[in-house]
Amino acid sequence: MKCIKLLSILVVLFGVTVIGSAQTMEDVVTAQTNGRNLMAAGNIDEAIAELEKCVALAEQVGDDAVYIQIEIESALPNLYFQRVQRIPRDNPSALLEALETTVAVAEKYNDARTKENAERQIPTIYLALGNAAYQAQNYEEAIKNLDEALTRNPNIAAAYFIKGVIYETSKDEPNMLENYRLAIEKGQEFGDARNAQNAQRQLRNFHYNSGVPLLRAQRWDDAIASFTKALEADENYFEALLGMVLSNNGKRSWDNAIEYSEKALQVRENASEVFYELGLAYQGKNDRAKACENFRKVTSGPRLENAKHKIEVELRCN
Secondary structure (H helix, E strand, C coil): CHHHHHHHHHHHHHHHHHHHHHHHHHHHHHHHHHHHHHHHCCCHHHHHHHHHHHHHHHHHHCHHHHHHHHHHHHHHHHHHHHHHHCCCCCCHHHHHHHHHHHHHHHHHCCCHHHHHHHHHHHHHHHHHHHHHHHHCCCHHHHHHHHHHHHHHCCCCHHHHHHHHHHHHHCCCHHHHHHHHHHHHHHHHHCCCHHHHHHHHHHHHHHHHHHHHHHHHCCCHHHHHHHHHHHHHHCCCCHHHHHHHHHHHHHCCCHHHHHHHHHHHHHHCCCCHHHHHHHHHHHHHCCCHHHHHHHHHCCCCCCCHHHHHHHHHHHCCCC
């Protein structure tokens, strides 16, 4: 009698177990079907929720549902990535959150390709956030986001360029120079010519603008040092070449003045201000013929009357 009762209990328990398992398997299939339908309808968020539910149910069922679990887990990372593509580009915070989630899901389900695709986009979002903060003059926040972008991809020339501008604005010369240098280096190496050229231009202008007050103060050697650095950034920068001419004439380095005059004229052929300085250099070398020749080429500008005086009075050019 006891054996019969025990057997009856086991049968009941076994039956309950089978029925419970069958119901759970049915739930797995239902969740899978619902998820597919939602995907087909373009309801990505709802599809993700339903398929995540499907995975959880499949884990409860175990071996009987493992093939469904594997199928869904292989599809989920790409679905998360599809959701990223639907977020407006002007909402970087939402994009960043969605990309970080995609990376985590791809890592969880061993989808290296989707993880790489998502990770590749994250630095550009931090770059956008950094640029937006820079435009708003929130420099601390800008540097924070730009550094985050560079942590994830150390070859972004634009990030270095914006940092250089921020440090220039903040009068932090060492950091400015380093970031402009890196913007040029990375831009040239990785095909970002625009930011490399922008950094060169900023660097050139910075050194040139540093040299101008030194020139006015007749600190010839210091001015020459600044103009030389400007020319290292852009060897054809006319204003810096002219600065070299003026500085060398100022310190009576006639040969150097002539050399840089010739370089300046290669950039701007009919520059009257250069011809005047070239005339002064040859006059300083007591080469009257060449001095007269160059003074005659001054045809306009504030030095025109001075050039006429040189020709007619001082040198009495024929």
